[in-house]
Amino acid sequence: MPPKTRHVPVVIVGGGQAGLSVSYHLKQRGIEHHVFEKNTAAHTWSTQRWDSFCLVTPNWQCDLPGHPYDGPDPDGFMKKDEIVAYLKAFVAKVDPPLREGVAVNRVARREDGLFDVHTSDGDYTASEVVVASGGYHTPIIPRMAEKLPGSITQIHSNQYRNPGQLPEGEVLVVGSGQSGAQIAEDLHLAGRKVHLAVGDAPRCARFYRGRDVVTWLADMGYYEMTVDNHPLRDGVRDNTNHYVTGRDAGRDIDLRRFAIEGMKLYGLMEDYQDGSLRFRDDLKRSLDSADRTYNGINAAIDKYIAENGIEAPPQEHYSPVWVPGEPILSLPLEGSGITSVVWCIGFTPDFRWLDASVFNGAGSPKHKRGITSEPGVSFIGLPWLNTWGSGRFGAVGRDAEYVVGVIQKRLGTERPALKFAV
Numbered sequence: 001m002p003p004k005t006r007h008v009p010v011v012i013v014g015g016g017q018a019g020l021s022v023s024y025h026l027k028q029r030g031i032e033h034h035v036f037e038k039n040t041a042a043h044t045w046s047t048q049r050w051d052s053f054c055l056v057t058p059n060w061q062c063d064l065p066g067h068p069y070d071g072p073d074p075d076g077f078m079k080k081d082e083i084v085a086y087l088k089a090f091v092a093k094v095d096p097p098l099r100e101g102v103a104v105n106r107v108a109r110r111e112d113g114l115f116d117v118h119t120s121d122g123d124y125t126a127s128e129v130v131v132a133s134g135g136y137h138t139p140i141i142p143r144m145a146e147k148l149p150g151s152i153t154q155i156h157s158n159q160y161r162n163p164g165q166l167p168e169g170e171v172l173v174v175g176s177g178q179s180g181a182q183i184a185e186d187l188h189l190a191g192r193k194v195h196l197a198v199g200d201a202p203r204c205a206r207f208y209r210g211r212d213v214v215t216w217l218a219d220m221g222y223y224e225m226t227v228d229n230h231p232l233r234d235g236v237r238d239n240t241n242h243y244v245t246g247r248d249a250g251r252d253i254d255l256r257r258f259a260i261e262g263m264k265l266y267g268l269m270e271d272y273q274d275g276s277l278r279f280r281d282d283l284k285r286s287l288d289s290a291d292r293t294y295n296g297i298n299a300a301i302d303k304y305i306a307e308n309g310i311e312a313p314p315q316e317h318y319s320p321v322w323v324p325g326e327p328i329l330s331l332p333l334e335g336s337g338i339t340s341v342v343w344c345i346g347f348t349p350d351f352r353w354l355d356a357s358v359f360n361g362a363g364s365p366k367h368k369r370g371i372t373s374e375p376g377v378s379f380i381g382l383p384w385l386n387t388w389g390s391g392r393f394g395a396v397g398r399d400a401e402y403v404v405g406v407i408q409k410r411l412g413t414e415r416p417a418l419k420f421a422v
């Protein structure tokens, strides 16, 4: 006898904070569902972050539905283990119908309008599929990596744990977004000689005029701004995150200061050719641009303070503490001391298991607040799904409530789902 196909009104693919937030709101409305998680809840936080990792966002922004941060340090930044504990406590509170260790391998529309959901634990049908599988799937490793000699150890940021994991010698970190800048700092603080290929990521201050910049921006309404109101519109979803850290109660990351302390900075890494690493002549421009953003955010805070008559201690704007000299465009690898490379240039999404016409040609879904043009297919947890906090702890709960509201309406008006034997 062929195995039975079970029907669930709603299937959630992924049991991270996004999938669990959807489960919370479905449970609130009494809507039956399954959460399929191919690993475990909190898997990405426990297995894909380095040992010294801590949140960049202050703890008070951890606002999962029914589970706001209530620890002793709302203005602090949870460390990796504390984040995992926070999520596990959320799982305990929600008590979701979570199926850990079950991968969704394929989802496709059937002729009767339902979805076939093929999992590693059998087949299901569903009326609604919520994609909560995260946005950081395939680590980007450029083709030039293949040309580096085999003697060089190469890892991606999601494999980086600590300086001791890398062979002795100097380390080339490629990319200066949030991960690259923090990993370069981690290595630098451990006394490793770091070479950093700087990209075009912006940066922001940790604290300005007596408060965390995030707190100022929250008061200024920045986190309420939706994609539709953002000057870049959908383009904001491709923005690189600002680099800053929550480490040791939070501080700026100033690459120029690292340079004074011995870190070697280069422009964007372009290639490895004839035994030499090749860099673009854009280091000065990238550092200047990051500082412009930094000072621009602070200037916006100044304006807000002035307009609202707020008492706040004055603070100077940032002036560069170091400027690059003659650019190094080519660095012979031999003799450089470099023995390892950490690629910190991001990820591409992988939704190949979802057979639906909801993608933009570059592998990213087209949607409005997570709702696609394909009835029954929704996304949650992606950067700027609706607001800045959508891909973070801050607003995923709010987005989940919206998506579940749409699902509830659709389930309420659809024809009764075909029932398959359970």
Ligand SMILES: Cc1cc2nc3c(=O)[nH]c(=O)nc-3n(C[C@H](O)[C@H](O)[C@H](O)COP(=O)(O)OP(=O)(O)OC[C@H]3O[C@@H](n4cnc5c(N)ncnc54)[C@H](O)[C@@H]3O)c2cc1C
Binding pocket: 013, 014, 015, 016, 017, 018, 019, 036, 037, 038, 039, 040, 041, 042, 043, 044, 045, 054, 055, 056, 057, 102, 103, 104, 105, 132, 133, 134, 135, 136, 179, 353, 380, 381, 382, 391, 392, 393, 394
């Ligand atoms: C380096 C880094 C630092 C970050 N720092 C912060 C921060 O300071 N503050 C903040 O708020 N946010 C931060 N974020 C962003 C965000 O909070 C995390 O990316 C978070 O993990 C997103 O949660 P999620 O549930 O959307 O996705 P994930 O945590 O990635 O969860 C998705 C889950 O889906 C599962 N899955 C995937 N495919 C399938 C499938 N086919 N079948 C079944 N299960 C599947 C995975 O196993 C995974 O557990 C950071 C992200 C990164 C990468």
